[in-house]
Amino acid sequence: MATVAEPEELAARRQILGALMQGARAKLGKSKQDCAQAIGVTVATYSAYEEGRRDATLPELELLAYYLKVPVRLFFERPERLLADDPAIPAEKVIALRQRIIGALLRQGRQDRGKAGKELATRLGVTTRRISDYELGR
Numbered sequence: 126m127a128t129v130a131e132p133e134e135l136a137a138r139r140q141i142l143g144a145l146m147q148g149a150r151a152k153l154g155k156s157k158q159d160c161a162q163a164i165g166v167t168v169a170t171y172s173a174y175e176e177g178r179r180d181a182t183l184p185e186l187e188l189l190a191y192y193l194k195v196p197v198r199l200f201f202e203r204p205e206r207l208l209a210d211d212p213a214i215p216a217e218k219v220i221a222l223r224q225r226i227i228g229a230l231l232r233q234g235r236q237d238r239g240k241a242g243k244e245l246a247t248r249l250g251v252t253t254r255r256i257s258d259y260e261l262g263r
Contacts, residue, residue, distance in 0.1 A: 140177035145200055147175045149193045163192035183229045201226070225262035232260040 150160050161171035164185045173179035181189070190197040235245055242260075246253045 136177065139180060142181065142200055143175040143177040146181070146189065149189075149195050149199060150175075153193050155193065160189060160192065164188040183226060184233065221262070228260045228262035235260075 157171050157175070158168050161168045166185065170179065174181045186200050187197050190199065242256045243253050246256045
């Protein structure tokens with residue numbers, strides 16, 4: 126079973142992600158309002174993302190990356206210049222996060238094609254519970 130990151134780690138990652146979002150936005154000369162509109166959130170919500178007070182969703186990060194013309198991996202890779210003193214993350218935490226990302230991408234792909242979880246399960250010869258587990262990163 127995957128372990129959950131400690132609250133301090135999550136807060137630090139939100140801060141780092143917010144700084145990356147802010148840097149990408151500033152580099153392109155876009156306002157917070159521009160970015161908020163591009164991803165379909167309020168300016169207050171977008172500001173909370175950049176300030177590290179709130180988590181952005183994977184679809185929102187994908188939209189933001191597309192809007193700002195940066196690779197989405199910018200938000201997931203560990204820029205060494207920002208994290209030089211960051212302690213190593215245990216492998217099980219990295220794997221758990223990656224599984225959640227893959228699950229979100231699987232769900233998004235299924236939904237984009239208008240397929241129900243039951244339909245996909247039948248096609249693959251697995252239970253709907255297994256599809257749900259995959260999409261939830263379990």
